[in-house]
Amino acid sequence: MIWNQHIECMSREAMRSLQAQRLRETVNRIHTHVPFYRQQLQQAGIRPEDIKTVDDLQHLPFTTKLDLRDNYPFGLFAAPQQDVVRLHASSGTTGKSTVVGYTHNDILMWSEVVARSLAMADVNRNDIIQVAYGYGLFTGGLGLHYGAEKIGASVIPISVGNTKKQLQLMQDFGSTILTCTPSYASFLGEAIREAGIERTRLRLRAGIFGAEPWTAEMRKEIEELLAIQAFDIYGLSEVIGPGVSMECPMQNGLHVFEDHFIPEIIDPDTCEVLPYGELGELVFTSVTKEALPLIRYRTRDLTRLHADVCECGRTLVRMEKCVGRSDDMLIIRGVNVFPSQVESVLMEMNETKPHYLLIVDREHNLDTLEIQVEVEDQFFSDEVGELEALQQRIHQNIQSMLGISARIKLVEPRTIERSAGKAQRVIDNRKL
Numbered sequence: 001m002i003w004n005q006h007i008e009c010m011s012r013e014a015m016r017s018l019q020a021q022r023l024r025e026t027v028n029r030i031h032t033h034v035p036f037y038r039q040q041l042q043q044a045g046i047r048p049e050d051i052k053t054v055d056d057l058q059h060l061p062f063t064t065k066l067d068l069r070d071n072y073p074f075g076l077f078a079a080p081q082q083d084v085v086r087l088h089a090s091s092g093t094t095g096k097s098t099v100v101g102y103t104h105n106d107i108l109m110w111s112e113v114v115a116r117s118l119a120m121a122d123v124n125r126n127d128i129i130q131v132a133y134g135y136g137l138f139t140g141g142l143g144l145h146y147g148a149e150k151i152g153a154s155v156i157p158i159s160v161g162n163t164k165k166q167l168q169l170m171q172d173f174g175s176t177i178l179t180c181t182p183s184y185a186s187f188l189g190e191a192i193r194e195a196g197i198e199r200t201r202l203r204l205r206a207g208i209f210g211a212e213p214w215t216a217e218m219r220k221e222i223e224e225l226l227a228i229q230a231f232d233i234y235g236l237s238e239v240i241g242p243g244v245s246m247e248c249p250m251q252n253g254l255h256v257f258e259d260h261f262i263p264e265i266i267d268p269d270t271c272e273v274l275p276y277g278e279l280g281e282l283v284f285t286s287v288t289k290e291a292l293p294l295i296r297y298r299t300r301d302l303t304r305l306h307a308d309v310c311e312c313g314r315t316l317v318r319m320e321k322c323v324g325r326s327d328d329m330l331i332i333r334g335v336n337v338f339p340s341q342v343e344s345v346l347m348e349m350n351e352t353k354p355h356y357l358l359i360v361d362r363e364h365n366l367d368t369l370e371i372q373v374e375v376e377d378q379f380f381s382d383e384v385g386e387l388e389a390l391q392q393r394i395h396q397n398i399q400s401m402l403g404i405s406a407r408i409k410l411v412e413p414r415t416i417e418r419s420a421g422k423a424q425r426v427i428d429n430r431k432l
């Protein structure tokens with residue numbers, strides 16, 4: 001089913017003309033209301049009236065996560081506080097989290113793109129959708145929730161965790177759709193198998209999974225475990241949250257809702273715009289957001305775009321599943337983790353050296369993180385109790401910085417391999 005036939009099957013020319021009109025409005029909006037962008041445009045020597053078509057997008061400056069942090073919390077907002085009805089923030093970091101805001105119209109638009117996404121998996125008002133994404137500052141839970149209500153499905157806002165209850169409600173309420181991170185889907189699948197629940201007691205038919213990278217192998221595994229069709233949904237809070245793009249039943253890429261988010265692929269080193277089909281960094285300009293419109297936001301996700309018409313009938317461009325990052329960010333259990341955050345924790349502690357190694361793995365389909373830390377000579381005593389206390393302190397500091405728990409392993413000074421070039425800080429064994 002196609003939720004918005006008019007937009008999703010629009011000709012390329014009509015789409016480009018709609019994008020151009022909305023881009024002009026957005027550039028005017030940020031120039032008027034956001035001092036940061038006014039200054040950026042001035043520095044680049046661009047007046048709002050210079051932006052006429054989508055091709056003019058390439059003259060505009062980029063926005064990065066650092067710009068959001070520098071303007072924490074509301075510095076990039078283009079709407080007054082009394083018009084902002086919702087705030088979300090990125091998980092993981094403490095004082096420097098990325099804050100995003102939504103006006104009432106932004107929430108309506110978000111519900112619309114999530115409704116379009118759900119319709120791609122044929123979700124309709126007869127469905128019972130178990131939303132096992134986290135509810136809270138994270139955009140996953142509430143994002144899916146509003147879109148599912150717009151479609152008229154029955155929403156179970158169970159949030160993440162409490163696996164026993166998930167399985168119970170899945171059976172008692174007859175959930176037909178599951179939505180959560182792929183790793184949690186896989187974990188639930190294992191739990192169903194372990195609990196010996198007969199598949200005939202479940203009505204599940206499809207799953208919509210995102211917020212972390214997952215492979216084709218993982219899709220196959222989830223589809224077998226849960227006996228469902230698994231769909232990939234993509235989004236990031238800076239752009240809107242889940243619902244930036246979504247897979248249709250052809251599963252040959254994710255359709256981008258480009259009437260709201262204009263995608264570009266750039267060379268991450270030269271920042272030059274690359275043609276369709278070439279691998280590069282994905283960049284989005286949100287052209288209908290009121291509270292937080294972002295110009296050429298660098299996602300750091302690496303992928304390709306394709307513009308040929310899909311067999312499903314949609315003309316929206318498709319992006320391939322993201323193949324990696326142009327920075328060193330890791331996504332562990334749905335949380336964004338930068339090795340530099342670990343480094344800053346260790347730098348602040350006297351007992352440790354900023355030499356460390358992050359080992360990421362996936363055990364029983366849940367991400368695990370081990371951090372090996374070198375301890376200063378004078379602290380590497382043989383007193384087991386003291387070392388355990390130190391290990392505990394590092395564990396706590398890391399947890400409060402990253403927002404996730406890690407296994408801390410103390411190692412003797414100079415045991416972590418040094419390299420002449422860029423130090424290897426991460427071993428990711430998850431085969432993403």
Ligand SMILES: [Zn+2]
Nearest residue numbers: 248250310312
């Ligand atoms: Zn399609």
